[in-house]
Amino acid sequence: MANRWTAEFRLSITRALADQLATTLAPLEAAPLTPEHISTVMPRPGVYVLFLDGERVYVGKAARSLQDRLSQHYQKISGRSGIDLNDVRFVCVYVDEDLDAAAPEKLLIKKYRAHDSIPWNTNGFGNKDPGRNRDTSLVKKVHFDATYPIDLGYRLSLEPGSQPVAAALEVAKRELPYLLRFDNGVAAKKIYRDTTVSIPDEPMVATDLIEHLIRALPHGWQLTALPGYLIMYAEDREYASALAWWKRNSTGVTRTEGPGHFAAGRVEPEDSGSESGEPA
Structure with missing residues (x-):
């Protein structure tokens, strides 16, 4: 029975994790997606965000190496028409392997979609060989x-x-x-x-x-x-x-x-x- 002096509290670990990840990413300065800047990223697991012309377009996860994953994106975009690598930037956060099962990138996608479309997460950007x-x-x-x-x-x-x-x-x-x-x-x-x-x-x-x-x-x-x-x-x-x-x-x-x-x-x-x- 509801009344004015009792309430129910539910702890959402996933929402708290998404909020903390977003808070950690927010003050970071987006770096150009170039080999020079990618080389400064440690080969550790983590999540990252890609920007095109200042717009957040992709949220991804590297289960083993952020450096390798960002290098793959650099290579892919460098061979495309209609897009200039100078307009693509990134930020990233190292994440403990223990958090991998929580799918931190999906939590971020859900949080960001309240305001942004993040188009590359649903347009086939992450595809490899379709067969x-x-x-x-x-x-x-x-x-x-x-x-x-x-x-x-x-x-x-x-x-x-x-x-x-x-x-x-x-x-x-x-x-x-x-x-x-x-x-x-x-x-x-x-x-x-x-x-x-x-x-x-x-x-x-x-x-x-x-x-x-x-x-x-x-x-x-x-x-x-x-x-x-x-x-x-x-x-x-x-x-x-x-x-x-x-x-x-x-x-x-x-x-x-x-x-x-x-x-x-x-x-x-x-x-x-x-x-x-x-x-x-």
Whole structure:
């Protein structure tokens, strides 16, 4: 029975944790997302916030190393069109491993969403490789990859000279700031080993490498630039959301501009990755 001289008290540990995290983050000065500033972050677990043009856009967690996780974000954003790394900043807080089970980043997301939209937590920014079965899916118009597609003019530093396609592919995977996925079947691997590609002694961008790789491969191979990554298979297929694709035919290499079709609606949870990003 309620009266004026009694009350019920409930202690919310999770709300207290969210409030303390937000209080710790609030006075921090956001640093540019650059290798120089990331190198000052210790390789410890923690939570972090990314800002774009001063707006809070992403809250994430690193289960092992904040430095590694922020470096992954730097690499990803550096290979995107329509966004300037100079406009991206971060703050972070080291968190004891004992608090990891409490999902501190999710508590922060819930708290911040009372005032901010934190758009990158629900637009697929944290995604990695969606897998071969998702390559043909229409990308949502609001997806991170649709808003900031991969930069096909990204500059590369490759060792000039003739080399097996297999070697060139491994170097390309390390050099490119976005995913390059290719057929890893037994027959395909033999083609990569037995086929030679000639890398010229001159500055190259991603599209140059694409054309050299496809030109070196047999008739029927195709390399497709999807909004968020590259794929290479022996196929003849159109991708509705593709930026472009390069096809090896009997006369050489043909480039076809992609339709650039995108789907309406929000990014589904399975397309947006964990709201806090993958642990690092």
